[in-house]
Amino acid sequence: GENVEQHPSTLSVQEGDSAVIKCTYSDSASNYFPWYKQELGKRPQLIIDIRSNVGEKKDQRIAVTLNKTAKHFSLHITETQPEDSAVYFCGAGGGNKLTFGTGTQLKVEL
Amino acid sequence: KAGVTQTPRYLIKTRGQQVTLSCSPISGHRSVSWYQQTPGQGLQFLFEYFSETQRNKGNFPGRFSGRQFSNSRSEMNVSTLELGDSALYLCASSSEGRGPLEQFFGPGTRLTVL
Numbered sequence: 001g002e003n004v005e006q007h008p009s010t011l012s013v014q015e016g017d018s019a020v021i022k023c024t025y026s027d028s029a030s031n032y033f034p035w036y037k038q039e040l041g042k043r044p045q046l047i048i049d050i051r052s053n054v055g056e057k058k059d060q061r062i063a064v065t066l067n068k069t070a071k072h073f074s075l076h077i078t079e080t081q082p083e084d085s086a087v088y089f090c091g092a093g094g095g096n097k098l099t100f101g102t103g104t105q106l107k108v109e110l
Numbered sequence: 111k112a113g114v115t116q117t118p119r120y121l122i123k124t125r126g127q128q129v130t131l132s133c134s135p136i137s138g139h140r141s142v143s144w145y146q147q148t149p150g151q152g153l154q155f156l157f158e159y160f161s162e163t164q165r166n167k168g169n170f171p172g173r174f175s176g177r178q179f180s181n182s183r184s185e186m187n188v189s190t191l192e193l194g195d196s197a198l199y200l201c202a203s204s205s206e207g208r209g210p211l212e213q214f215f216g217p218g219t220r221l222t223v224l
Contacts, residue, residue, distance in 0.1 A: 006152075034212065036215075042217075043114075043200065043215040043216060043217050043218060044153070044200070044215045045215070046212050046213075046214075089152060089153055091153075096143060096160065096165065096204060096211075096213075097143075097155065097165075097166040098143070098155065098213065100145075100152050100154075100155075102150065102151060102152035103152045
């Protein structure tokens with residue numbers, strides 16, 4: 001089955017800096033790669049996703065890149081703000097089965 | 111549209127007991143997935159139901175089971191509870207279409223096994 005590894009497990013940045021979270025996956029059949037943000041005590045919410053026919057996708061301050069050959073994808077957050085502090089999960093899969101990484105605790109410091 | 115709801119929100123059980131958790135998907139969504147969330151392990155996939163049929167299953171023991179009703183509501187059951195079953199159980203629903211679609215998560219049920 002699919003195996004997703006996510007790094008780093010914790011990330012601390014200064015407000016205004018960029019943050020990058022990386023994930024690798026094992027199943028070449030995976031064609032859907034979402035990123036979820038989970039604030040403390042709240043449910044995970046989708047912030048951006050990318051499909052295997054696209055190499056990069058951007059939505060305001062967040063962007064995701066996908067390298068299918070190397071089987072890795074990354075989340076980029078620019079101009080970080082305190083409200084970006086949360087746990088971020090990457091996922092990989094297809095259809096209705098998603099395998100998630102173990103999460104990255106992002107802390108944006110003032 | 112109302113979001114995904116889960117009941118109960120909190121549960122405390124003792125080892126050896128069994129528990130049933132409920133998930134109501136967004137209206138019109140027919141796929142319901144269940145995940146176990148623990149610190150350090152992230153979100154681990156339990157199973158996914160569509161039209162009352164289990165389509166996908168994760169690597170959990172047979173003590174974990176589920177079902178889906180004709181109105182797409184889903185239940186998850188854990189029998190013979192163990193301390194390690196303490197976790198946040200999340201369900202997520204999605205609509206059916208061409209290709210994978212966004213999963214919408216519920217607030218979760220926090221299960222504590224004593």
